Amino acid sequence: MMKFAVIFPAAGSASRFGGPRNKLLEPLGGVAVFARALGAFLSRGDVTRVVIAGSGAMGTGDADGDLGRRLADPRVEVCPGGATRAHSVRNALARVGGEIEWVAIHDAARPLVSSALIDRTLEAAGRHGAAAPALAVALTIKEADGPLPAAVLRTAPRHRLFAMQTPQIVRRADLERGFAECPIPLEQVTDDVQLLELIGLPVWLVEGEERNLKITTRMDMTLAEMLLAGEKPGDGT
Secondary structure (H helix, E strand, O other), X not given: OOOXXXXXXXXXXXXOOOOOOOXXXXXEOOEEHHHHHHHXXXXXXXXXXXXXXXXXXXHOOOOOHHHHHHHOOOOEEEEOOOOOHHHHHHHHHOOOOOOOXXXXXXXXXXXXXXXXXXXXXXXXXXXXXXXXXXXXXXXXXXXXXXXXXXXXXXXXXXXXXXXXXXXXXXXXXXXXXHHHHOOOOHHHOOOOXXXXXXXXXXXXXXXXXXXXXXXXXXXXXXXXXXXXXXXXXXXOO
């Protein structure tokens, strides 16, 4: 069994979601969004460690019920988040032991990740060194100097475009090297495996899943509720 650690960047402001409560604590089918994401990995025997880079509710009494029980798992540690996603991942990576070879980074706001998707990504990472799920882009994408209104610069070749998902699974040593040798400011890094791309290491994509959506807006939550309601008993986390 290929064992691995999991990093959850969970320090974002979630400003686009709105409302008084952190979106990660919003109930989805009666279980907090983050509890579902966390549970998808804690239910696996190949996960040896989980590090959550976050603050506030991730380490206080606000995280109760299912989330509180999962945070109490001995494999789980909460560390401070950073100013950006990349800074949060770097903080968490420093808490991952040197004996751990593989690390998965997963969005705390992707609550419907499936075991099959994790397995598929893990298998590809083992073969190629790094892997991440992605979906082919169905929309026509045009490049322009925003904000709009702005003139079109070009139409991107859609057959070569893929929308990234998580978990993104890499060798711990390669991710550490990516941070050490990153040629651009970390504020400009928007994707975890981008750190490997920037230093010339290969990254492979595997087929993602439509249900593995990221909760960003209230509409995303509505869609997630619909997807969850359509599952058969035992399908969800």
